[in-house]
Amino acid sequence: MPFNTFTTKQFISSNLIPCKSVSNFTIYHFFSALSNPSHTDHEIEAASSDSSFEVAPNLKLASPETEIKMPPFDNSFNFSSKPKLGSCETETKMRTSDNSFKFAPKPKLGSCETEMEIPISDKLFKEAPKLGSFKMGDSTFYSLVEKYASSGDFRSLEMVFDRMKREKRVFIEKSFILVFRAYGKARFPEKAVELFDRMVDEFQCKRTVKSFNSVLNVIVQAGLYRRALDFYARVVNNSNIMPNGLSFNLVIKTMCKLRMVDRALEVFREMTSRKCEPDVYTYCILMDGLCKDDRIDEAVILLDEMQIEGCFPVPVTFNVLINGLCKKGDLARAAKLLDNMFLKGCVPNEVTYNTLIHGLCLKGKLEKAVSLLDRMVSNKYVPTDVTYGTIINGFVKQGRASEGVQILLAMQEKGHLANEYVYSALVSGLFKEGKPEEALKIWTEMIEKGVKPNTVVYSAFIDGLCQEGRSDEAKEILSEMIKMGCTPNAYTYCSLMKGYFKTGDSNKAIFVWKEMATSGITCNEICYSVLIHGLCQDGKLKEAMMMWKQMLGKGLVPDAVAYSSMIHGLCNVGSVDQGLRLFNEMLCRGSDSQPDVIAYNIILNALCKVDRVSLAIDLLNSMLDQGCDPDAVTCNIFLKTLKEKENVSRDGEDFLDKLVLQLYRRQRIVGASRIIEVMLQKFVYPKSSTWEMIIRELCKPKKVQGAINKCWSDLFI
Structure with missing residues (x-):
């Protein structure tokens, strides 16, 4: 049986005794094999082949049924204690009375063996003082630090560091960087800063720009941008650490996030005086900050500047500018920038096409968006679900939901499955266009394809049925929705109330209101506006006034719809002065309640x-x-x-x-x-x-x- 077929437990329990002293190099490699399950059998076998580790000549490894005779040795290399067996291990029975033992059959690998890796490392770490002439080297500690950092075991890391201090081991910066990254992954940026401050005085480890950048990146990734700037200023001003290109990139990124674009530009200009040349990432960060600050012209100038300085743009560079131009609505310049990409030998990627398609859809240029989609496919790029969804949503917004259905079919032919939001847009759009049968067909197709409707899809379907005057069917869909475990929201109930008011069934609308209140859904201003508007239209001014007082009692501010409905209701019953007082109150409210042309027309008509x-x-x-x-x-x-x-x-x-x-x-x-x-x-x-x-x-x-x-x-x- 070759050496590398030993299980970890068998090696500890076997009391193998080397003829020669074991080298630190050998034990380090064996520790690494035990600590890291990613090591292969070949690496373990390489460790065992070290000339300083030999199996006794008369020790013959045989099958599990063969007993192996072992004469006693003096000064033997023994693991002094047998590890305790966990619930996942199978105890191996051994005969020790005649100095022989048997190998148990090798257990099947399962989840329990994976869970056993870290405890084995702990066992070897604790048993090290009892290993006779062997003394663990620094590499062993570094391996343990790497293992515990990757698993996020900060308690064990502190134990390793404490022991290294007691034994006066040499701390290396690389180990701290691993711990900083672990703190970042666990969202503990302040712990990383604290450990960074302890490096010199407590651990006698020299800090360089590498550890500085690592901690700075952890703070930035946590979104603590002002804290990052404070940390940067403190370290740079109070130590001999000189920031490099990565440091400046992180600072510029932080300033752009804080909308301190002018200050970021100043830092950018200072880089050359600090003997740091901006790279393409620096330019991309700054361009993105300028675009988000609505300074796209400056960002485009920066593109020309970077090429003059010998820094060639990459697809991300153009994507940042194209995205900024599309959001501004300047599609002509965005299209020219796409052509400029080809001239610069820079090939557009999926993000480039998706950004342009989204911009075209926002401006209503759907034919151009479809043409660009075809161009994207011809260039061997695969459109995503988001790409198709953006175009479909654009058609729906233009009242061309039927054409959106054709895009859906093309999407399915390419092997893409539409999500619930695409179906929601199509169902809503088809109902608004007065095509309920097509909407029902899309709904049925969605169910057949296994797409589970969410609250948005159900609400769109219920709203569409109510627009068609089929409120009772919509109520059945609401019941099915609740039965399927999908919780309705305020919009769902409001759609059903509007549907009943539209058909003149105000009593059913009031019943839906009560059902919504008892279901625990918070009634907001929109819910009250729908109810008040419907009651006023139905001539139930008294009930509307009760709802109005209830809304004010809850501290809710009526919106323009609620005010207009109440003014209209009061004027219809001849209470023009009360309506005028309510209108003047509306003028004194905030921007959300300011009268629109509808409210003015109501009161003007009443006065005339x-x-x-x-x-x-x-x-x-x-x-x-x-x-x-x-x-x-x-x-x-x-x-x-x-x-x-x-x-x-x-x-x-x-x-x-x-x-x-x-x-x-x-x-x-x-x-x-x-x-x-x-x-x-x-x-x-x-x-x-x-x-x-x-x-x-x-x-x-x-x-x-x-x-x-x-x-x-x-x-x-």
Whole structure:
């Protein structure tokens, strides 16, 4: 039986006695084999082949059934104690009365043998003083440090370090770096800093920029950016450690994360004076920081600068800039940058294509996105699920869910499985387009393909059924959803309430509200807005007022929908003054509750109906001052009111003409143009002077250039 077929337990228990003293090199390799399960049998066999370790000549290794005779030796090399057997071990029976023993059959390897590796290392570590002439070398300790650091056993690491101090062992920086990385993996950055500070005084280990960078990286990876800058400044100012390129990269990255881009640029310029040349990673970090700070032009200039300095860009460099340009909506420059990549000999990767496709979808350039997808496939790149999902979602947002279904089919042909979010977008989009049968088909396909619907998919399906007036079916889906262990959210219940209010079943809507309250779901402002809006539309103002008071009692702030619904309900029952008070209260609220054009139209219409036109006009002026532009409904309200006057056409024309002038004086040209459009639809024409002012404003150089740029963008992007 070859030596390397011994199990660890058999070696400890066998009392093998070497004829010669064992070298530290041999024991170190054997310790490493025991501590590291990744060592192969060949490495163990190499350790056993050392000339200083021999098996007694008369010791013949045979089969497990063969007894091996061993004469007694003096000064023998023995493990003094037999290790305790764990629950996972099978005890080997041995005969010792006649100085012979038997090998038990080799146990099958299982999970228990893996768990036994660290305890074996512990056993050898504790038994070292009893090994006779052998004394563990420093390499043995380094091996144990590596093992415990990789497993995150910090208690054992402290024991090893304490013993090394007692035996006055030499500490090396590499061991500390391993521990720093272990602390980083365990999310203990402060422990890493503490150990770094102890290196010199307690362990007499010289610190270099390597250990400094290791600790700095641990702090940055933990997201403690200000702590990282403090640590950097303290060490650099109070020690002889000189930062290198990696140190500067970490500091620049930290400053960019803190939006201290100008300071990061200063540090970047200081690098050459510190005899550190920026590398491609330095430029990428800085470009990313500039792009996120909306300074893309400076980032593009940095691309030219790095090439002048002899630092050639890589795909990541271009990806950073393309991503920044796409987020800004500058797709023309992003496309040019893609062409520039090829000129520089830099091949785009999946990230490049995915970024551009996402940018095109955000701008609604779906045909271009599909074309780029085909180009990506032709270049042997495999689109991800995210790529397909982005395009499908883009089609849905444009009201072209049927075309999104075609992308889904192409996606499936390529072997990709759509996730629940893709199905959710398609189901929702098809319902909104009035194609419930196709939506049901997609739902059925999703179930058949084994995709388990989540809350988002169920909510989209329930909302779609409610839009089609099939609220009872939606209620059945809700019951199925709960039965399948999927918890509905507030949006799910709100969709069902809106569906019942839409069909005039306010009692069922109220029942859904009560069911939501008893299920433990927190009712937010949106839930109350849906309920109040539905009750007011159904003429149940008293119940709506109760819900309004309940919402305020919970400390919730009503949104614009809730305010508009209550104002509309009050005005409908003739309580215009109460509605006006509520409207004025709305004006005093925060930005989320500021009245929109719908709220203004409700109160303006109510005032005009009770012949309080002057107050309505004052409110209209206030509306303009608040930055809210009138719409066609606003114009119709005043035109209808002016019908009671003499010379109706002239009064309506003068009123709308003055409204256009007021918008013009406030530099709201878009709003003024919309009013003119309404006037033309009503065959009410503005004065020639008004026409001239608006056309002159629209034809200013900047606006014309903007229109030309938009035209070029539409043609070529």
